[in-house]
Amino acid sequence: MKMQTAFIKPIIFTLFWGIACLMPFAVLANPRSIYVAKSGNDKNSGNASSPVLTITKAESIALPGDRIIIYKGTYREMVIFHKGGSPGAAISYSASPGEEVIIKGSERVRTWVKAHGRTWRATINDDFFNGTNPFKEWINRDSSYRHLGEVYLDNKLLNEQKMKGDVERVIYSWFTSQENGKTIITANFGANDPNQKLTEINVRPSAFAAEKPGISFIVIDGLKIAQIASAPAFVNGVQPGAINANGGTHWVIKNCSLSYCKSVAISIGQTGHDYPGSSPGNPEYRDLSQDISTVGHDTITHNHISYCGQAGIFGLLHGTQSIIADNLIEDINSNNDFPGNEIAGIRLALAVDVLISHNLIRRVHGTGYGIYLGPLFQGARISRNVITETSQSAIYLYNSHGPALFDNNIISGPGKSTGEGVKMISAEGNVFVQNLFYDCAFINQKVPGRTFATSNFLPHSLVIKQTIPALAMDDRWYSNVFVKSGLDKLNNDPDCLADYNAYIQGALPTAWGDKQSHTIAANAGFALINTANSAKLMLDLKAIPKVTCPVLSPEYIGFFALSKQYLEYSNGKAITINEDFKHKPKDALSGFPGPFYQYWATSDNNQTLLFAY
Known part of the structure; x- marks a missing residue:
């Protein structure tokens, strides 16, 4: 088909991740404020004129709804939460406005x-x-x-x-x-x-940790956490971290900086274990909670996570119905200390209805991935993320029946020659729409060897509906842009569909779909340029064709019979993909595939967009 062009010169997008204040976790009636200061004394009352010395002391006297306000300084302590808040009355731990509060594990x-x-x-x-x-x-x-x-x-x-x-x-x-x-x-x-x-050395394994599972409704806001020596985390084992929720729910972690945490920065999981001899009658994770209201529901947003050895965010089960958004996660496993496949910017297992949105994940080294989900991530949505400079696949999806939605992401893979980019192993029902993939190889296979017993759930629940093997099937690719590497290596697996995509600069379409897709030989001029807390996306628009795609409605994408649901929000409402990376709605002028519906030229035909939060 004849290519329709827009502009001639390159465009530049600046994708910016910053720290901003959000609305409080809950509106409380006459909450008590407890103050902590380096000039305080733990025998004091904790009011503004008589602050306590340690955060640990403040925790011991806090009640649901109380706000612990920490004045500037370096605090060398590990705070153990013995109690949490309650619905509408979280216990919050916050830096005093405008002041630098550092919690060190050294x-x-x-x-x-x-x-x-x-x-x-x-x-x-x-x-x-x-x-x-x-x-x-x-x-x-x-x-x-x-x-x-x-x-x-x-x-x-x-x-x-x-x-x-x-x-x-x-x-x-x-x-x-x-x-x-x-x-x-x-x-x-x-x-x-x-x-x-x-000169400092590590002595503590956490900065904040729940004493036991079930401590919930905690807010951690605006703190700098560094130099923590937590042990490695395992999905089927213990899951320590610099912040360790230990199976608590409704935690809010926002506006924080976490650096030089030896293993995991933020652990929202609970201790797991192996399931030898699992089978359809005895599936993995059968002994975990089946009441979705009692797990997850965490919010992790506007944090900067850097120089952590294993993962930025990690957890079993409690990613369920959680929101992970607007975080900058970078330089994971930079010393290549950690082997194995539990290394990632974000690593979650059994994460039903999780939303991972608008995170910048870059420089994940060794055997690390950008986002690693599985087993089990039914109802997950991965939207508007930028992932670049990962040694292994930018996205790794393992052992789930789906459905899961991946929309409006910008993914720069490690290169077609590596065989890595987006890896799906026994992960079915994945829908990729309006993404930009640069040099991403796609892998879609079943787990080699023995057949795994993989559960799926009643929609938006943890109630196991059935347990059968997950296969390479029932995936869709609509309205994506592929640069340098496409979908030509994928088999014609059952119920897989691909159309209305653009394949550019050597990327090739499927042999079994893509009837309305466009293939363009031109150089896309793609580059992701990293700055301190942003990434600039450069594209040459003359290489991007217009491809008119139908409205990506629930009816068009289809019903997922095995899970008995459409692509849906966690409240059960079906999703129509009609917004782009910038939240611009689709209209009559929208015609480009990928994460941007329209482009507007400045006087020199260049464009700079700043996304600030």
Whole structure:
């Protein structure tokens, strides 16, 4: 078909993730405010003129509806929640407006002794640590030398060495050993005297953690959390994190910064376990709650998560009916410490009706993914996200019957030659509409080997409807833009449909669908340019054809018979996809595939759009 062009010169979009204040979690009648300050005393009452010293003390006297307001300063403590709020009366922990509040999982070390050459030595007793000594704990089961503990100089991470002798020659490095029941750290700080600088080591596994499952209605707002040494998390095991909800519900985590958290930044899951010998009569996760009102419903928004080893956000079950939106997640597993497949910007399992929207996820290293869902994510919606620079697939979907909706995303894959991009393994009923995929290979296969018993649920519930194998089937691709890599490698699996797409710059369509799609050889001029907290999207519009697509209504996309539902909101209302990345409604002038319906030129035929929150 003849290509219709719009403009000649490139366009530029700026996609901006910032921190902004949201409406309070609940409107409360005469809530009590408890104040925390570095000048306070834990014997004080906690009012504005008599603040307490620690957040832990404030937690001990807080009641549902109370607001804990924290004044500026660095707080070195792990706050254990022994109680939560109640509907309409959450307990909130907030930074005082305009003030910087830092929660650190480290302690300063000022007892360094010069060893030889450029190395220093610190001898540390076990009682210096908060229960668990991270310098005795390996980072993973197969590690030969990497520990959970870290050493910091002026808030910068030093590099652990495998051999003590390497520390002398490698500036800003360290090595640890155990001698006579004490932890010995040998470090090279270059020309710096560590006793005169800010030198810190990890001692705590969390900044905030629920004592037990079921502690709910907690708000954490505007805090900076850093240098936490939590252990690795496993979907079928324990799930610690710098913030650890431990199976609580209705948590709100917003406007926070989490950095240098060894494993997971925010864990919203609950402890899981393996299910050996699972079968249709005994499916995985059969022993978890089937009352959807008692799980999840968390809101994680406007947070900046960086330099965390395993995942930005992680959890089993409690992603259900939660909202994860407007977060910047970057530099995950940057030291490539973590092996295995539990590494991702966002990693959720059993996440029914989760909404993951408008997050910027970039630079996920090693075996890490951008978003990893599964098993079980029926009713999930992944919308308006930007994912780039992942070593493995930007999206990994595993073992679910669906349906799930992926709309208006901008995905830059690791390259067709890697075989990674969007990977679906025994994940059926996935609908991809109005996305832009750059250099993304698509994989759609069943789990090799034995057949898994995969449950699906009554719509918008956790009540198991039936348990049968999930296959590579019942997927749809409508009105997407594919650059460099398309869908030509996909088999004609049962009930899979593709049409009204644009394939550009070497991307090729399916052999079994795409009757109304366009294939264009031109260079798209695609680039995602990263800045501190944004990504600029560059496209050459002369390469993008107009493709008139029908309204993507429930009737057009179709009914998913196995799950007995259309694509639906969590309240059961069917979804019509009639807005683009910018929330612009579809109208008579809308004709472009991908995440933007229209483009407007400035005087020089360039465009810059700023999305600020």
